[in-house]
Structure formats: C-alpha cells, structure tokens
Amino acid sequence: MRPQDSILSAGSVQGYVLLLIACGGALLLSIPSGARVAQLMDLQWHPSPILFHAAYVVFIALLGTFRGITAARWGRPRRRALLRAASHLLFAQVTVLPCLFFARALLPGKEYVLPLLVLYSSLAAGMHAMLAFRLELWGRARGVHTFMLQYALFGLILVVPWSLAFVPGAPAAVTLFSPIGVALRITQGPSATELLIAFAFVVLVLCWRLIGLRRIDRRPHAV
C-alpha cells in the first residue's frame, strides 16, 4: 500500500490520467476537421486552436485544487505537505509535456507560448493548491465541510475576472487575474506589462498565503 502523499499513489495516478485524458480531448478538439478548405467552410463549429491552451490551464489549476485539499488531509506538517503537493503538480506537468510540445502546431510561429504557459500554469496550480489547502485547514479547524466552498472559490477565480472582459467599459487588465484570461493573452501575444501583472498576481497570492502559513506554524496552538 502506497502512502497517501506518494506521487504514485492510486489517487494521484488517477488524477494524472484524468488530466491527460482531459488535455488530450481538448487537443483533439482544437484541431479542425476537414481535409480541404471547402470542408472547413461547411463546418458549423470552428474550434479555436487556443481551446487546448485554455483547457490545459483550467485542468492543471483544478488538479492544484485537488492536491491542495488532499494535502490538508495527509496529516503532515504544512510546509512539507505543500512541498509534496508541489511535487505532484510538477509530475503532472511532466506527463502533459508531450501534449504541450504537440500543441506547438496549433500556434505556429509563437514559440514563446510553451515556456510561458508552463511557467504560469505551474504558478497558478500552486496558487490554487495553496488556497484550497488553507480553506480545507480552516474548515477542518471549525468542523465545516468546505467541499462546495473550494470549488466555488476555484470557479470564482477562474471565471469571474475573465467574464468581466465581456462587460463594456470594464478594464481589460481585470482578465489577467483569471488563469483563463492569462492563457488566452499568452496565446495572443501579451505585452510585458500584461505578463508582469499576470505573474505578479499569482506570485503575490502565493507569497501572501505562504507567509500566512508560516505565521500559523509559529503559533503554539496552531492546528
């Protein structure tokens, strides 16, 4: 029997396989069907090549949330638990790398997308893992079930800032607080300022939570 926090535990492997299937499905959907342009014209639905990139960031962030929740249940010291969760996410990234390399064909001439997206998605997954971890600890300390709250928070971060892009007059930079918004900007060619805002946001949330975590660890009555 593998320990629960092992990278190769049954639950973890299930997560990786699901991630691969989900990303693979998005990759297949991103490739248009049809051998001739006339067939493309007849299609009612034209999948965008950036569908894969948005889906990849969403799924890796979702995996981060899963890992954050489970890490809180491992019963290890917080920092160690988080490090283990981070190693799970890194392994997940390794498993989807072949798909990411293949997805270069979806955005020809945009070689910068792959490293930027991998870096950003790793940070975003870490951020979601951290938030889920903290929320789970908070719920356990108070005996509250946080299952719905976890996914509500995940959805909130993912969808709300991005959907503001469709509100007339809303500042465009707001979308950079959503991993979907950032993934789309990266595929479209972001400016240096946009990249700075996007990365600074996830790093700040990560640091803020990490510092908060350290403070809790120092308290003698910390759970």
Add this chain to the structure above:
Amino acid sequence: MSTGRSLTLRTSLRRTLLPILLVTAVLTGHATPTIEAAFGFAGHVVPERYAPLQVRIGGVEDGTKAHLVVTQTLGNEWRDTSTVRQQLGLTITSDGRFETTVPLYEPLNPVSIGLISDDGTVLAETTELLRSTRRLEPFRLMYGSFPFPGDGVPVTAPTLPSDWWAYDAVRSLWIVEPPPQNAWDAIARWALSGGSVVLVAGSDYFRFDSPVLRTLLPISAPRLEPLGTDGLVLVGAPVPEAVTAVSRDDVPLLIRRPYGAGQMSVLTVDAGDLAPSEIEAIVEAVPDAARLSVAPVSEALLGDLPVAQPRHASALLIIGCSIASLLIVVFVGRRWRWAGVGCCVGLFTLLCVWSGFIVNHDTGIASVYRFYTSFHVSTSFGIDVVSLSFFSAEADPRVHPFDLATIPLQVTSTPVSPHPIYSFMPQPTATPWVYEHTAEPGRIVTSAAEIGQKTFASYGTSSPAAHLSIDSADGSIVLDVREDLPLADGWIVIDGRGTRLAAVSPGRQIVALDSADFVPLGALSSDATDSAALVLQHVAELFPLHSGIWFIGVSTSRDVPPPQPDEKVRHLDAYIVRGEVG
C-alpha cells in the same frame, strides 16, 4: 472739447492700427483647408461597383502629403451596420485636383470624404449624398448627346476617368463627340475587360480617328462614301469577327465586333439621319457590358486547398503513448524508486522529442487561407484582374496584401439570398455580406468580424505580357513572350478549336502546329492540371474563344511565403492573349 480730442485720438488709432492689423492678418493668417468631392458620373453610382471620385482641395500648401479617407456606413441602427473605409495617400498639387476610383457599396447613407494629415489631424471633411442619383443597375453613359429612347447619363471631358475600372457602373458607353486622346486608353482597356463601347461616328469619323481607335474598330481602312442624295456613310473592310447588327436595306448601320471580353460597335451614319425605329433597334442591338470576374475561379481553388493542420491520428498517438508511459512509470516506480525516476525521465523525454518531430514534419495549423488568382489579359493593351479569396478560421483583424496598387473591392460571385428579416425592405441591398474593412492601395485590413470566406477583387493596367499573331497567307503563328512566365500549361485556340503547346519559353517563337492536333475547347482540359482546367473553362465563358486566335497560359499554383506563420497563401496566374491576324 473733450469729444473732439477723443474723436481725433480714435481716428489716428484707426489710421495706424487698422493697416497694422491687416498686414498682421495677411502675414500670419492661414486659409482654411477645404475639400470638394464628386462621385460617379454626375453623381450616378451603382451599389457594389467602382465609381470615379474627383476631389478638389483648397487652402493646403502644394506638396503637402496627406491621406484621403472615404468612409461608408452600411446598414442602419436597426440592422447590423458595418463601416468600410478606403484610404490612400496623396500629395497636394498646385491645382488641388485629385482623381481616383473607389468602390461604393450602399450609397444610401451619406459618404464621408476626409483629408487627413500625416499626424492624423482631420484637415477638411465633406459628405456626399448619393441617394437620389444612385441607380440599382448599370446605366448608359453618353459622351455627347444622342437621342436615346431611355435615359442616358451625360459625361463631360473633365469627368472622363483615367482608370478603366471606373466604368464599372456603365452598361454601355456612347461616344458621340470626339473625346480627349488620353481618355481612349481607359476606354479601350475597359472594352477589353468586358465593356461595351459604341462610336456614334457616321460622317464625323475622321474627327474621332486615333491609333487606339483603329485597334478597336470593327472595320479596317475606314472611308466615307455617299449615302443617298446628301448623306455620307462610313465604310471599310470588316475585321474577321465583325457582324452587322442593324442595317437599312443593304447599308450596315451598326457594325459590331468582340474586343477581348467586351464589344466595340460603330454607327456608320449620322445620328440625325436615323429614324426613331432605327435608333430603338440600335439601342437594343448594343450588348451590355459585363464585369470581368475571376472570383468564381479563386473561390473554387480556395475551397480545394488542402487544410494545413496536424493529424488527429498523431495527436491520439501522443495522448495514448503518454498514458501508457505514465502507467509504465507507475509500475516501475512502485517497485524500484530510482528506476521509476529514470524511466519517467527517459520515456517522457523520448515522447517530447517524438512529439516535436511530428509537429515539425506536419504543417502547423493555418488560421487564414488565401488564394490569389490573377488574369493578365492582353491585346495591344494589357489589363490585370486579381481576385483574392480568403477563408479565416478566426475572427481576428488581418492584413491581406494585394499585388496591385489599386483599392480592392469586395465581390460576391454567387447571388446571396437575403436574410428573411430583410426580405420586406423596400430598398434591395446586398450589404449583409459586406465585411467591415479598410481598403488601401495594395492591401485590405479586415476587422474582427465573422469567420468565413470573403472575396476581394482589384484591377490594374499593365503592358502586354505576350503578343500573338497569325499570318493569314501561310498560317504561321508567332508568339512573342515578353517576360519569363511561370507557365505550366499553354494552349493556342483558333476559332474555337485549340491545341496544347509543349513548352512556352520567353522570347519570339514560331509555333508549328498541325491542324490535326486541334480539338474542341471542351476536350482541351483533359490533359491539364485541375486548376488549369478550371481556369480554361472560366476563360471560355468570359472570352469569345469561338472566334479569332488566342493564347491561354496558366501557371502552376504556387505557395508563397506567408506574412504570418499561421497563414497559407497560394497564387495562380493566367495569361490570356488575343492574337492579331496579319
């Protein structure tokens, strides 16, 4: 006393200050830039066709560089609206006159014409209301007066355009007065492209005579002969394709010949000598102009382009191998930790490299497919017609370059049935298909609009690419190819029967042909490539290949390096040369 002193003071002030103010005003003052614009022929325009635009600019220094921007708003608030802009750079001349040709799509709304400086400042602006002079169908244009049974639009010498495609909205051009010599060039090229020109010459013919006109005329060696007691008639040897369209007894009144894709007719007697019934018969006998459209060819060839994308099977293989590798890593890693790590590194590195190889081998996905079809038509003159059909799988703004430095026009090759919501509208319109774009000489910038296929056309003038002649005495054919044409297929067609040429090289060549090799037009395309066969079929529909001698050459359809990596661009050129009988 004080009143008298103040009066003197006021008078002296007026005497000194007024001249100073006047001089200052003259020295420092700037005239306000003004712009006046005139579209079409006396304002007569047809939707979705080109129209000449004459602009007069005032109050701007000579040599100033600026941009002329024509903005058309299509539709209204209730329906979808789209804005089409045409802009072109110009240098202001001393007389402030500027002439160009722009496409007009739906002149129901006022058309705005602005003069914009290089830094984007609006120097002058005006609007043109064309609603009352807008026509739904091409119209007859008259240079000089002719007693038409219908309504013709008069045109004067200063408004005769110099671009042949400016006659796009014209059904037939009636030349009753001798036009300026420089107008003949555009008229001849328009006739070559499918225009219909009628020379109302009669006994006045020698006032019209010019070298250009001689090449168009359906008779050679024209001369005047008496007609009845006091009249004169224009006679001459009819050229081989000429036909008498209207006659009085044995005297031909209207002689017509095909010229390129168009028609040239000549009236042999004075208009005043014609009976009303003869005028009606002549007007009926004059064929309508037809726009030379390459859109069906470029759209068909675009549709036939192979899609550039990675294969689904390759993606499935990568996904499957990734899952299999993961399971192998799990299997090994659970037993031997470090072996698992090595297995993970090795397997996934291999997969990444393989994935990279597949992607490098397969073409990257293309979001935009463009097909340019160019028809280069030559007789003694040359015209170019370029059609760009593109399919965009993404609603992103794009720049589509054009080889010709003229403003492109969006065209539709097939009639678009109106959406049911527009069906009860009193004004027929085709604007729902017009794309929001900015057209400039040599390029179009499309906005982020719907996904789909669009076609634009552009017209231009060129020198003849080749010259073809046949000696009527010995039947020898001389083909003089003036430049290195990238031809894949070439045919000689004589009176509707043609033969394939083995090779066409640049320079003058005597083509030795066996009459047994000539086959009907329909059989010509059997040994041609698909694209060449399609071009040949379209050329046969546009040009009167059943009479005269023709050379048709088609290049290979070739990929050109796209401006963006996610674009696929292909070109095809066709050369149509009408030969002369020596």
